[in-house]
Amino acid sequence: MKLNKSTAVSTTQALLVPYDHRHVLRYHAWMEDPSIQAATASERLTLEEEYENQESWRASHDKLTFIICQPLPAKDTNRGAMSVVAGSADSPDRMVGDVNLFLYPHESDDENDDQVFVVGEVDIMIAGSKDRGKGVGRAVVSAFLHYICRNSDSILEEYNTNSDGGRNKAAPKLKMFMAKIKQDNSKSIALFRSLGFKQEGDVNYFGEVKFVFQDLDRISANVPEGYAEVAYTRPNDER
Template structure:
C-alpha cells in the first residue's frame, strides 16, 4: 500500500481514503464486531490490538491496496490478478449504491494504475447482494467451495468493459 498511501479517490457518492490508525477504534473495529458482517465477509472478530496490527500491516504491505473498506489483494507475482473486496458496514449506507461506486472506482484504479488484467471476488453463498452486484458488473462464476461456503467469481479486463465501467461513475484522484 505504500505506493498509494496518500491517494484519495473521489467519486460522486463516495471518497475512498487510505486506512489510517484513527479509523480503527472509531469505525472499523466496531463494524467488525457485527456477526452479520463477519459472516458476509468470512471474517473473524479481532481484539482492538489485533485490529491495530492489521491496519499497520495493510499500510506497510506493498502488495495490498486498501482504500476505506474496499480492497484489492494482488494474488500473483506480476500484479496482474487482483482479488477485489467490498464491505459496506454502515446500515444507513446500504441500498444507496455506495458499494457499486466504490468497487468500480477501486477496479478502475487497479486497471489504470496497477495494470490489473483479471479480477476475482470470493463471496459467501449467503451474500446475495454482493453476488448480484458482481454479476451485474460482468463477473462470472469460476468455482465454488462448499467447505468455505463461497463462490469465486472472475472478470477478465477488456477495453469494452473498462469503457463501460467509466460510463457508470465519475471519479478523480488526489493526494491527501
C-alpha cells in the same frame, strides 16, 4: 500498500481514502458485529490487534486498502477539489466501509510461459444497513477497479518487490479480477454480476462462489461519474 498513502479517490457517490491510524477505532467497532464478522470471514480482534493490522496492511506489498466514506459535498466537487484533508471528509461519522485488493500469483497452464501473471481479488464491506441498497457498493467497486487499472503499473511494481526488499525477475501483469462471495449473499452476487463478473465453477468447500472478470480494457474505458484522484493530506504526526 504504500502506493495510495497520499491519494484519495472521489466520485459522485463515495469518497475513498487510505486506511489510516485515525480510522481504526471506528473500523474496530464495525468488526465487533458478529454479522459482519461472518460476512467477511473475519475473526474478532482486540483493538490493539486492529491497530497492528492497519500498520501491516499499509506495509504489505500485496494488499491495497481504501476506507469508504460519504461523497464530498457538491460545492467541493463542482470547484474541482484538489485535496482531501484527513479528519474532515473522513471523520468517523462519514465512514461507510472498506474495499480491498489482494494480489496472488496466477497459476499458468503453460509451464514454459515466461510471463508472470497475477490475479486481483476484490472485496467490499458496507458496514451500516442504512448505507446498503443505495448503489454505493456498486459505485465503489466500479471506482476501485478503475483506480487499479489506471495505476496497474505502479501497483504491480510495488507487488513485484517482495517482503525482503528483493525483486522478482519478470515484471508481472494483471490477468483478471476475482471475487469470492458467500453463496447466500445474494446482494453481493448481484452487485458483481451487474459489473460483468461471471461465475466460475461451483460452490467451494467454504460455501463461496467464485466470480471473475477479465476484460480489463473495458474497465479502463468506462470512467465512473465524477471520478477524480486527489491528494490526501494529513498532519505530519499522523499515519
